[in-house]
Amino acid sequence: MPTMAREIHLLAYPAGEPQPGDFTLVERPLPEPRHGELLIRNQAISVDPYMRGKMTGKRTYTAPYELNAPMEGRAVGVVEVSRDPDFTEGTVVLHDAGWRDRAVVGSGHVRAINVIDAIPVTAHLGVLGMPGRTAYVGLFEKARMRGGESVFVSGAAGAVGGLVGQLARLRGASRVIGSAGSAEKVDYLVNELGFDAAFNYKDGPVVEQLSQLAPHGIDIYFDNVGGDHLEAAMAVANPFARFALCGAISGYNATEPQPGPRNMALIVTKRLMLQGFIVTDTSDATADFYREVAPAVADGRLKFRETVVEGLENAPEAFISMLRGANTGKMVVRVGT
Numbered sequence: 001m002p003t004m005a006r007e008i009h010l011l012a013y014p015a016g017e018p019q020p021g022d023f024t025l026v027e028r029p030l031p032e033p034r035h036g037e038l039l040i041r042n043q044a045i046s047v048d049p050y051m052r053g054k055m056t057g058k059r060t061y062t063a064p065y066e067l068n069a070p071m072e073g074r075a076v077g078v079v080e081v082s083r084d085p086d087f088t089e090g091t092v093v094l095h096d097a098g099w100r101d102r103a104v105v106g107s108g109h110v111r112a113i114n115v116i117d118a119i120p121v122t123a124h125l126g127v128l129g130m131p132g133r134t135a136y137v138g139l140f141e142k143a144r145m146r147g148g149e150s151v152f153v154s155g156a157a158g159a160v161g162g163l164v165g166q167l168a169r170l171r172g173a174s175r176v177i178g179s180a181g182s183a184e185k186v187d188y189l190v191n192e193l194g195f196d197a198a199f200n201y202k203d204g205p206v207v208e209q210l211s212q213l214a215p216h217g218i219d220i221y222f223d224n225v226g227g228d229h230l231e232a233a234m235a236v237a238n239p240f241a242r243f244a245l246c247g248a249i250s251g252y253n254a255t256e257p258q259p260g261p262r263n264m265a266l267i268v269t270k271r272l273m274l275q276g277f278i279v280t281d282t283s284d285a286t287a288d289f290y291r292e293v294a295p296a297v298a299d300g301r302l303k304f305r306e307t308v309v310e311g312l313e314n315a316p317e318a319f320i321s322m323l324r325g326a327n328t329g330k331m332v333v334r335v336g337t
Contacts, residue, residue, distance in 0.1 A: 002029035003039060007070040007100040008315050013057040017253045017323070022055075023316040026070075033104050038093070039081035040105055044334045045098035045312075046074040046125040047319040048159075052252040061278050073098030074130060076113065076121050077336075087112065094124050101312050101335045118298050120306075126330030127297055127304040128290070131159035134279040135222075136289045138244035139164050140171075141282060142275045143220045145242075147172030150214060152233055154178075155224030156198065157185035159304075159330035160246060164222045165195050166302050167293075173220075177213050179206065179229060181325045188328060193303055207232035217241075225250050231261035237270055245276040252323060305329030 007026050014022045033039045051073060053060045065071050075098035079091045084107040087093070095110045097103035113124055126132065138160075139145050151168040155161045156178025165176045178189045178198040189198040199209040206228045210218075217238035223230055226248025233243065251258040266272065296302040307327035309318040312335040322331040 002032075003102060004028070005030050005100050005102040006312055008312065009068055010055060010065045010071055011067065013064075013067070014055055014253075016255050018052070018055065018316070018320050020316055020320070025313050030102060030104050033081050033083045035083050036107050037083050037104055038079050038087055038107055038110060040075075040077040040093060040095060040097065040103050040110070041080050042075045042077035042098070042101050042103070042335050043092075043337060044076050044122045044125060044332050045100075045315065046129070047315060047322055047331050047333060048073065048130070049247055049249050049252060049323065051319065052323060070097075070103075071099035072096050074125050075100075075103075076124055077103075083107075092121055094129070099312075099315060116294075116298060119294075122306060122308075122330075122332050122334075123297065123304065125332055126159045126306060127163055127302065128294060130279060131330060132163055132293055133286065133289050134246060135160045135163040135167060136293065137279050137282050137285050138222055138246050138277060139167055139220070141285055142277045143222065143242040143244040145171060145173065145220050148174050149219035150175040150177070150216065150238075151220040151222065152177045152179075152210065152214065152218045152236075153222045153224070154201075154229040154233075155247075155249060156180055156189050156195065157328050158224060159327075161222070161224050162189070162193055162304065162329060163293075163302065165189065166193055168220070169194050170296065170301065175214070175216075177210065177218070179210075179225070185328055188305070192305075201229070205232075207235050210236050220244075222246065223248070227251060227258065231263055234261055234263050234266045234270075234272065237266070237272055239270045241270065241272050243272060243274040245274060249323065307331050309333045311335070 054065045092113045093110045153161045153164045157180040186198045189195040197213040221233040221243045223245045224247045227250040315333045
């Protein structure tokens with residue numbers, strides 16, 4: 001009997017906010033692994049904001065999802081059948097055949113994980129994975145943060161933002177400020193992650209709240225949100241401040257072009273540096289990232305939280321909820337053991 005796989009397929013490119021009906025759960029047989037291939041049983045899959053751009057039908061910095069085909073994304077799983085002597089059966093691996101419970105993957109597209117008892121394997125989808133490297137590259141390579149500088153992070157209770165703030169504290173930031181979408185997340189930032197201050201952007205104008213918490217301005221802005229947050233950061237920024245522009249989730253579901261900041265002249269008068277980036281643009285920092293971050297996670301100096309949704313069939317709702325800000329830390333879908 002062939003091995004059966006359950007997969008999430010995209011039925012339609014969403015118009016505005018994705019809906020459950022844009023996705024479907026399909027069961028199909030998998031081919032036998034050939035030489036150099038692995039049959040992997042996924043334990044958990046990642047849903048991430050960048051995936052919304054892959055649902056437009058247009059190429060951005062990555063190819064769009066195909067309709068009526070299995071979607072892709074980061075996943076962590078166990079090798080069930082190996083046709084490569086470098087991978088023994090039972091090896092825990094990281095790969096990109098997510099949104100399904102099993103997959104046949106070429107071994108060249110798989111990386112074995114060093115399993116550490118103190119760290120759950122799902123951390124390789126978050127703090128030790130792409131979101132973690134995004135935080136590290138954006139803060140230290142793009143914004144070039146130095147000790148003694150003031151840092152503002154938008155969307156700070158998410159998978160990327162929470163690590164940005166903690167890394168800034170470890171590197172000697174003078175003040176770390178975060179924004180989030182609820183009082184509970186504000187409490188999480190300050191009392192668990194060690195931010196100096198945080199605010200709920202739903203409580204009032206972002207520029208007013210940020211100005212109160214940063215009376216001496218900000219030197220670094222790590223942007224996950226765009227929109228009014230970017231405008232506020234430009235207003236409060238000190239001369240020669242550096243911005244790492246990671247994402248603009250506030251406009252991902254927009255059906256019309258969104259207005260840009262109304263104070264763009266400040267880029268010139270304050271001599272601001274705004275650097276958009278994609279983490280895959282930079283590979284040189286990977287070794288430095290693991291060398292610095294993995295020990296800090298293992299010994300508790302860097303904290304992280306996961307919002308876990310059970311069941312592959314609930315992956316679309318997990319993705320939709322993540323875009324709405326329902327997660328604290330990394331949103332992960334557990335699909336097996």
